[in-house]
Amino acid sequence: MASQALEGRLREVPFRGGGFVLVRRRGAAVIFFAGLIAVWELAVRSGSVSPLFLPAPTSVVHALYDLAVSGALWRHISDSLFRLVFGWTLGTAAGLVAGFAMGIWSIPRAIGVPFVSALFPIPKIALLPLLILWFGIGEASKVATIALGVFFPTTIATYSGIDGVPRNLIRMGQSFDLPWHVILKNIVLPGAMPGILAGFRITASIALILLVAAEMIGAQYGIGAFILSAGNLMQTDQLLAGVVLLSVLGLVIGAGLSRLERWLLRWR
Amino acid sequence: MELLVEGVSHRYGDIAALENINLMVREGEILALIGPSGCGKSTLLGIVGGILKPTSGRVLVSGEPPTGSLNPFTYVFQDFALLPWRTVEGNVALPLEHHGLPESERRARIADVLARTGLTEFRNAFPKQLSGGMRQRVGIARALVVRPAMLLMDEPLSALDAQTRELLMEDFLALWLKERITVVYVTHNLDEALRLADRVAILSRRPGRLRDVVTVGVAQAERTQPAAQMRLAALHDQLWRLIKAEAQVAEREVIEDGIAGT
Ligand SMILES: Nc1ncnc2c1ncn2[C@@H]1O[C@H](COP(=O)(O)OP(=O)(O)OP(=O)(O)O)[C@@H](O)[C@H]1O
Numbered sequence: 111m112a113s114q115a116l117e118g119r120l121r122e123v124p125f126r127g128g129g130f131v132l133v134r135r136r137g138a139a140v141i142f143f144a145g146l147i148a149v150w151e152l153a154v155r156s157g158s159v160s161p162l163f164l165p166a167p168t169s170v171v172h173a174l175y176d177l178a179v180s181g182a183l184w185r186h187i188s189d190s191l192f193r194l195v196f197g198w199t200l201g202t203a204a205g206l207v208a209g210f211a212m213g214i215w216s217i218p219r220a221i222g223v224p225f226v227s228a229l230f231p232i233p234k235i236a237l238l239p240l241l242i243l244w245f246g247i248g249e250a251s252k253v254a255t256i257a258l259g260v261f262f263p264t265t266i267a268t269y270s271g272i273d274g275v276p277r278n279l280i281r282m283g284q285s286f287d288l289p290w291h292v293i294l295k296n297i298v299l300p301g302a303m304p305g306i307l308a309g310f311r312i313t314a315s316i317a318l319i320l321l322v323a324a325e326m327i328g329a330q331y332g333i334g335a336f337i338l339s340a341g342n343l344m345q346t347d348q349l350l351a352g353v354v355l356l357s358v359l360g361l362v363i364g365a366g367l368s369r370l371e372r373w374l375l376r377w378r
Numbered sequence: 379m380e381l382l383v384e385g386v387s388h389r390y391g392d393i394a395a396l397e398n399i400n401l402m403v404r405e406g407e408i409l410a411l412i413g414p415s416g417c418g419k420s421t422l423l424g425i426v427g428g429i430l431k432p433t434s435g436r437v438l439v440s441g442e443p444p445t446g447s448l449n450p451f452t453y454v455f456q457d458f459a460l461l462p463w464r465t466v467e468g469n470v471a472l473p474l475e476h477h478g479l480p481e482s483e484r485r486a487r488i489a490d491v492l493a494r495t496g497l498t499e500f501r502n503a504f505p506k507q508l509s510g511g512m513r514q515r516v517g518i519a520r521a522l523v524v525r526p527a528m529l530l531m532d533e534p535l536s537a538l539d540a541q542t543r544e545l546l547m548e549d550f551l552a553l554w555l556k557e558r559i560t561v562v563y564v565t566h567n568l569d570e571a572l573r574l575a576d577r578v579a580i581l582s583r584r585p586g587r588l589r590d591v592v593t594v595g596v597a598q599a600e601r602t603q604p605a606a607q608m609r610l611a612a613l614h615d616q617l618w619r620l621i622k623a624e625a626q627v628a629e630r631e632v633i634e635d636g637i638a639g640t
């Protein structure tokens with residue numbers, strides 16, 4: 111549309127937007143990790159890294175294979191999973207109950223907040239010796255350690271989640287004469303769900319840490335016990351195989367939680 | 379149902395929000411409640427519907443709610459107050475859930491109000507997928523599903539843009555003309571009040587006192603016709619004069635409050 115006379119003096123407006131936008135580049139990660147493992151493998155094979163300190167990826171895979179064939183792998187995994195699932199579920203259930211009470215009633219809140227603030231910062235593994243005295247060296251003390259570690263963050267996530275439920279929605283429920291339990295189930299619980307699920311992510315990783323620590327202190331089977339004994343025998347390939355197992359376990363739990371979130375929070 | 383507000387005053391701590399309100403709401407009318415920001419309109423509406431206890435005074439009702447009314451005093455909220463995790467249908471179903479209605483009646487009630495508010499094809503949408511106007515339709519459908527005796531609407535259109543407001547107002551009026559449900563309608567907006575209300579109650583700035591109650595005297599169905607325009611324009615002027623001075627003072631007051639509060 112520019113007139114002929116103007117044409118010579120026209121310039122394009124320079125573009126200054128762009129950048130600071132993240133786009134999906136799926137292949138990049140695959141290439142990076144494949145490259146990293148290849149470099150690692152080559153470094154060990156060429157002799158520039160001692161296999162005692164850092165065994166090659168192929169040796170780690172080999173160690174895993176041997177473990178699977180011998181059957182020891184399943185024993186370690188099932189013992190660990192039992193402690194993890196049992197401890198996490200126990201701590202989560204108790205934490206949800208306490209968190210709901212603190213989110214809804216004033217007196218539990220008044221008592222609970224100082225209690226939780228005082229006990230939450232204690233690294234729960236420090237309580238394991240005490241718990242061993244109480245429950246013995248067996249499963250109960252390990253499960254209790256994990257449950258304790260999970261309990262406090264779940265409590266905090268739950269009552270903060272309830273604090274975040276818009277009050278106008280609760281007033282709306284009251285204005286329709288909804289009974290207390292209907293408001294709790296249909297307004298408070300779903301409203302607190304994003305906070306509770308964010309708490310699950312934190313407690314899952316806490317549970318994993320406490321699991322390994324507890325197993326290193328006193329267990330015959332379990333991934334933590336296995337890693338410790340491999341270290342003591344300088345079997346670094348086995349040690350790393352155990353670490354890989356933990357990493358896979360963490361990934362599986364994380365993926366499961368993501369699915370749960372996508373399903374429960376599909377309204378967001 | 380008729381409703382009588384008798385000598386109602388309300389204080390929030392040191393703040394006097396309402397002072398000696400005496401007001402009657404008649405069966406089948408739309409009573410608009412208008413007044414400057416912060417004068418206690420929402421407070422009065424809360425007291426009328428029984429979700430706020432007045433410091434003094436009382437609210438009386440006469441007559442029985444219509445049969446099948448599950449929640450005689452039902453609110454429509456300015457911010458819609460929809461549950462974001464429920465679909466349109468789920469939101470509308472919420473106030474029915476604890477009543478244990480037969481499944482067929484429950485479905486019939488929901489289908490009926492969705493049709494009347496033009497939401498049938500959106501019944502599976504979540505609130506975040508809807509425009510503001512559609513969200514308030516859900517708020518209205520949810521209120522109608524309990525067959526209220528009295529609708530208490532707190533600035534139901536003020537979160538919407540001007541065009542949406544106009545459209546929704548006309549649709550609401552069409553709905554109302556069929557049922558003539560009793561409505562208390564809080565608004566800032568004089569045009570809204572003059573389009574919808576049978577009577578307009580004007581509150582002074584805080585503490586809210588009843589300044590005047592003005593009868594519009596033109597049937598809602600005739601208000602868009604040329605013959606009514608003179609009367610409506612005159613009313614508009616009269617009401618605006620009443621409100622203007624109050625609003626000017628109230629505006630300054632709010633700002634001073636803000637400074638004092640910090
Ligand atoms: N819960 C509360 N605690 C203390 N003060 C309150 C509370 N609710 C309202 N107020 C004060 O009481 C006065 C009346 O409030 P109200 O919400 O009834 O006014 P309103 O006329 O609805 O105002 P708006 O036009 O802004 O909606 C205001 O000054 C407000 O700040």
Ligand SMILES: [Mg+2]
Nearest residue numbers: 419420421532
């Ligand atoms: Mg208000």
